[in-house]
Amino acid sequence: MLAKTKSYALNGVEGYEVAIEVDLNAGLPAYDTVGLADTAVKESKERVRSAIKNSLFTYPIRKITINLAPADTKKEGSHFDLAIALGILIANEEIESQTYKDYIILGELSLDGTINAIRGVMPLIISAIQNGHSKFIIPSKNAKEASYISGIEVYAFDKLAEAADFLMGKSQVEPLKTSEFVSIAAENKYSVDFSEVKGQYVAKRALEIAVAGGHNVLLIGPPGAGKTMMAKCVPTIMPDMTFEEAIEVTKIHSVAGILDDSVGIVVNRPFRTPHHTATVPALMGGGVNARPGEISLAHNGVLFLDEMPEYQRRTLETLRQPLEDGTAVVSRAKRTLEYPARFMLVASMNPCPCGNLGSKTQECKCTPSEIHRYISKLSGPLLDRIDLQIEVDSISYDDFRSVVANESSASIKARVEKARAIQRARYEGSKTKTNDEMTNAQVNTYCALDKMGEALLKNAFTKLNLTARASTRVLKVARTIADLDASESILSKHIAEAIQYRSLDRKYWD
Amino acid sequence: MTYSNDQKALIMLSATDGYNARKKRFESVDRPCELYDDYTVADNMIAKMEKSGIKVLTIIDEDYPKTLKEIYDPPYTLYYQGDRSLFNSNDLLAVVGTRRVSVYGKNIMQNFATAFIKSGFKIISGLARGVDSIGHRISLENDSPTVAVVANGLDICYPSENADMQKRIAERGLVISEYPIGSKPLQFHFPERNRIISALSQGVFIPEAGDKSGSLITADYAIEQGRDLFVVPGNIFSPQSAGCNKKIRELQAIITLTPQDVITALGKVAKNNNVEAIQLDFASQAIIDILKDGALHFDEILQRSSMNIAELSGILSQLEILGAIRKLQGNNFEIIPLI
Numbered sequence: 001m002l003a004k005t006k007s008y009a010l011n012g013v014e015g016y017e018v019a020i021e022v023d024l025n026a027g028l029p030a031y032d033t034v035g036l037a038d039t040a041v042k043e044s045k046e047r048v049r050s051a052i053k054n055s056l057f058t059y060p061i062r063k064i065t066i067n068l069a070p071a072d073t074k075k076e077g078s079h080f081d082l083a084i085a086l087g088i089l090i091a092n093e094e095i096e097s098q099t100y101k102d103y104i105i106l107g108e109l110s111l112d113g114t115i116n117a118i119r120g121v122m123p124l125i126i127s128a129i130q131n132g133h134s135k136f137i138i139p140s141k142n143a144k145e146a147s148y149i150s151g152i153e154v155y156a157f158d159k160l161a162e163a164a165d166f167l168m169g170k171s172q173v174e175p176l177k178t179s180e181f182v183s184i185a186a187e188n189k190y191s192v193d194f195s196e197v198k199g200q201y202v203a204k205r206a207l208e209i210a211v212a213g214g215h216n217v218l219l220i221g222p223p224g225a226g227k228t229m230m231a232k233c234v235p236t237i238m239p240d241m242t243f244e245e246a247i248e249v250t251k252i253h254s255v256a257g258i259l260d261d262s263v264g265i266v267v268n269r270p271f272r273t274p275h276h277t278a279t280v281p282a283l284m285g286g287g288v289n290a291r292p293g294e295i296s297l298a299h300n301g302v303l304f305l306d307e308m309p310e311y312q313r314r315t316l317e318t319l320r321q322p323l324e325d326g327t328a329v330v331s332r333a334k335r336t337l338e339y340p341a342r343f344m345l346v347a348s349m350n351p352c353p354c355g356n357l358g359s360k361t362q363e364c365k366c367t368p369s370e371i372h373r374y375i376s377k378l379s380g381p382l383l384d385r386i387d388l389q390i391e392v393d394s395i396s397y398d399d400f401r402s403v404v405a406n407e408s409s410a411s412i413k414a415r416v417e418k419a420r421a422i423q424r425a426r427y428e429g430s431k432t433k434t435n436d437e438m439t440n441a442q443v444n445t446y447c448a449l450d451k452m453g454e455a456l457l458k459n460a461f462t463k464l465n466l467t468a469r470a471s472t473r474v475l476k477v478a479r480t481i482a483d484l485d486a487s488e489s490i491l492s493k494h495i496a497e498a499i500q501y502r503s504l505d506r507k508y509w510d
Numbered sequence: 511m512t513y514s515n516d517q518k519a520l521i522m523l524s525a526t527d528g529y530n531a532r533k534k535r536f537e538s539v540d541r542p543c544e545l546y547d548d549y550t551v552a553d554n555m556i557a558k559m560e561k562s563g564i565k566v567l568t569i570i571d572e573d574y575p576k577t578l579k580e581i582y583d584p585p586y587t588l589y590y591q592g593d594r595s596l597f598n599s600n601d602l603l604a605v606v607g608t609r610r611v612s613v614y615g616k617n618i619m620q621n622f623a624t625a626f627i628k629s630g631f632k633i634i635s636g637l638a639r640g641v642d643s644i645g646h647r648i649s650l651e652n653d654s655p656t657v658a659v660v661a662n663g664l665d666i667c668y669p670s671e672n673a674d675m676q677k678r679i680a681e682r683g684l685v686i687s688e689y690p691i692g693s694k695p696l697q698f699h700f701p702e703r704n705r706i707i708s709a710l711s712q713g714v715f716i717p718e719a720g721d722k723s724g725s726l727i728t729a730d731y732a733i734e735q736g737r738d739l740f741v742v743p744g745n746i747f748s749p750q751s752a753g754c755n756k757k758i759r760e761l762q763a764i765i766t767l768t769p770q771d772v773i774t775a776l777g778k779v780a781k782n783n784n785v786e787a788i789q790l791d792f793a794s795q796a797i798i799d800i801l802k803d804g805a806l807h808f809d810e811i812l813q814r815s816s817m818n819i820a821e822l823s824g825i826l827s828q829l830e831i832l833g834a835i836r837k838l839q840g841n842n843f844e845i846i847p848l849i
Contacts, residue, residue, distance in 0.1 A: 199809055200809065201809050201819055202819060202841065205823075357839055358838065358842065368610055368640065372639075372669075390841070392841070393842075456828075456831065460827065463833065464830055493820070494824075495827075496823065496825070496826075497820055497823035497824050497827065499827045500823040
C-alpha cells in the first residue's frame with residue numbers, strides 16, 4: 001500500500017510543504033530515498049529502522065521507496081524521520097488511521113524510538129498555518145516553542161509509539177495549551193543594568209538618544225573605559241519586544257538552533273557580539289546550510305562590534321547593505337535566502353592602536369601614520385551609517401568608589417518609550433519607524449529649522465570643521481533629542497547637543 | 511612650452527641621485543647640453559609633465575629665484591605647479607616643525623600662523639604631517655597663497671592623506687620639487703629639500719620640534735643661509751619641544767613668545783589678532799570659569815556645573831562655535847588661549 005504523510009522543510013525562515021510518499025514493493029529488501037535528499041535525510045534509514053523495531057513494531061522486509069516531493073528541491077535535516085517512520089508503518093498497515101493526512105509531522109528519531117528536538121519548529125509551523133494547515137505532531141522537547149502560537153492544534157510526543165497510538169485513535173491526547181507571552185516576558189530579566197555603570201554621564205546620555213531614535217552608535221575610548229559594559233546595557237533600555245517582534249526573533253534563533261528550549265521564545269532583545277575574526281558568512285549568514293548569520297541573530301536587538309577596526313575591512317563593508325534595508329541576503333548555488341536583520345549597531349574602538357590617545361594619564365606611543373591607518377580602517381560609507389560617535393574616558397577613582405545611585409535602566413527606558421511613541425505617531429502610515437530610518441523627504445519635512453537653528457548649524461560646519469556628510473546625521477539626532485524633550489520643533493539647543501556626538505567628524509584626529 | 515637643449519639636459523641631470531653627483535657632472539662641462547647627445551628621455555618627461563600641468567625652472571633661466579641662486583648648493587631644476595610669481599615673493603615665512611604635534615603646538619599654530627597671514631606673510635613649508643600640514647591648512651582656510659616644497663616628484667603625493675591639500679595648494683599657491691616626476695620620497699630627499707624651504711623664506715619659524723626633528727635641519731640651513739630663526743620655548747619635559755629648547759640653549763634662535771616677535775623682526779606691521787570681545791551669557795560664563803584651570807572631561811564639567819547633560823552639551827557647542835573653547839581628543843574641553 002502507498003502512504004503519504006506530510007512534513008515541512010525550511011528555506012531560510014520560511015517553510016514549504018514536503019509530501020513524504022512511502023511505497024512498499026515486492027522485491028529484495030531495500031530502502032531508497034529519492035527527491036534530492038541530503039546526507040542527514042538519507043541516514044534516516046538507520047534511525048527509522050531501529051526506532052520502528054525498538055518501538056515493538058514490525059519493520060517490513062520489502063523494497064521500500066520513499067519519495068520527498070517536490071522532488072526538485074534539495075531537502076536537508078533530520079526532522080523528516082518521524083514522518084517517514086509513520087509513513088512506513090501506515091504503508092505496512094501496522095497503523096490504521098484515516099486522520100493522519102490532516103497532520104504536519106515533524107521530528108527526529110532516536111534509535112530507541114524517542115522523538116528528538118529539531119531546529120525551526122516555530123518558523124515551520126507559522127509557514128504551515130499560512131498555507132492553511134492547523135494540526136501538527138511535533139517533538140515534546142519543542143512543545144514550549146510551539147505553544148506560543150494560538151488557534152491551532154499541536155500534539156507533542158516523546159516516543160514514536162505514542163504518536164502511532166494517537167494516530168490510531170488508541171489514546172486520547174490533549175493539544176498543547178497556549179502559553180502567555182506577557183507573563184513569560186515579565187519573568188525574564190536582563191542580567192545587567194545601567195545603574196551599575198558608574199560615571200560616564202555623557203556616554204549614557206548618548207546611548208539613551210541612540211536607542212530613542214534607533215540610531216547606530218560608535219563608542220571611542222581607551223581600554224578599560226567600560227565600553228563593553230555600556231554596550232551590554234543597551235538592550236535593557238530598549239522598549240520591550242512586542243509579541244510579533246519576539247516571534248520574528250524566535251524564528252531566526254530557532255532556525256539557527258540556539259533557542260532555549262525551556263523558554264521556547266526569545267523575550268529579551270538579542271545582544272550579539274561576534275568576535276573580530278568573524279568571517280563574512282559568520283556575520284551575514286551562509287555556509288553549507290545557509291544558516292542565519294550574527295546580524296540576523298541580532299535582529300530586533302543589538303549587534304555589538306568590539307574593537308571595530310580590528311575586523312576585516314571586507315567583513316565590515318558587507319554590513320552596509322543590511323544597515324540600509326534591514327535584511328541579510330544569502331546567495332547559495334541554487335537559491336537566494338533573505339533573513340531579516342534590523343538591528344541597532346553598537347561599535348567600539350580605541351582612539352589609536354595603543355588606546356591612549358587623548359588620555360590625560362597615559363602617553364600615546366603611536367606614530368601619526370599608525371593612528372591614521374587605524375582610523376581609516378573605517379570607511380566613510382560605513383561611518384555614514386553611524387549617527388552618534390561618542391568618546392568615553394576611563395572613569396576616575398572617585399566615580400568608581402561613589403555610592404551615589406546611578407539612574408536605573410527602567411527610568412531611562414521610560415523616557416525612551418515616550419520618545420518612541422512620538423515617533424510612531426509622526427511616521428504613522430509610512431515605512432519609517434524611527435528617526436534613524438527617515439528618508440530625505442522626511443528629513444526635510446520633520447527636521448525644519450528656525451532661523452537661529454539654521455545659523456547655528458551653518459556656523460558649526462564652518463567653525464568646527466564638520467564634514468558635509470554629517471549634516472543629515474546631525475539633523476536626525478537633533479530630531480531625536482527634540483523628541484526626548486517632547487518638543488514639536490527642533491530648537492537650536494537640540495542642534496547644539498547633537499553636534500557634540502560627532503567626534504570622528506572633527507578633523508582634530510590628524 | 512619648448513625647452514632648449516641646455517634645459518633638457520638639466521631635466522635629465524635631475525634624475526641623478528645625490529646633489530654632489532649632480533654638481534660634479536654639472537661642473538664638468540661648460541654648457542649643460544654637452545652632457546647628453548640624445549634628448550628623447552627629456553622629451554618624454556616633458557610630455558608627461560605637460561599632461562599634469564607641471565613646469566620646470568632651471569638654474570640657467572633668467573627668472574630662477576635669486577634667493578636660491580645665492581646659496582651654496584642651489585638646485586639645478588625646480589619643478590613646480592601653480593603660481594610661479596611666488597618664487598620671488600618677499601613675504602615667504604617658513605613654518606616647519608614636528609610631525610607629532612602636541613596640543614601645545616596646535617595652540618601655537620592656531621594663534622601664530624593666523625597672525626602671520628593677517629600681517630601679510632605667506633607660509634612656505636614641506637607638506638609633511640603635523641606642523642607643516644597645519645600651516646598649509648590655515649593658509650588655505652584664510653585664502654592666503656602658500657608654498658609647499660616636497661621631497662618627491664610632483665606626480666606623487668606624500669603623505670597620501672595630503673593629496674587633496676597638495677592639489678588645492680597647486681591651484682591657489684605653489685608646489686615645488688627639485689626632483690623629476692616619478693621620484694619617490696626617498697629618505698635623503700628630505701634634508702635636501704629643507705634647504706629650499708629656508709632659502710626661499712625670509713625667516714624660519716619653528717613652533718615645536720623634537721630632539722631629532724627634520725625641522726632642525728631646516729633650522730641649520732637657515733643659519734647657514736643667513737635667515738632668521740624663530741623658535742618657541744616649550745615645556746622642558748615635553749619631547750616635542752626638546753629641539754626648540756636646544757636651539758635656545760645654543761643661542762642660535764630668536765626666542766619667540768608672541769607672533770609680533772616674528773612679524774616686527776622681519777619688518778612688517780603686526781595686525782591686531784585679537785578676536786572681538788565675546789559676549790557671554792551667565793551660563794556660558796559659568797562654564798568658562800570652570801575651565802579656567804585647564805582642560806576638563808565632559809563628565810567633570812558636568813559634575814562641577816549645575817546643569818544637566820543636554821544643557822551642558824548645548825552650551826559647550828555654542829562656546830566652541832564662538833571660538834571661546836575647543837574640544838580635544840577624549841571628549842575634553844579647554845579654553846582657547848589668546849595672545
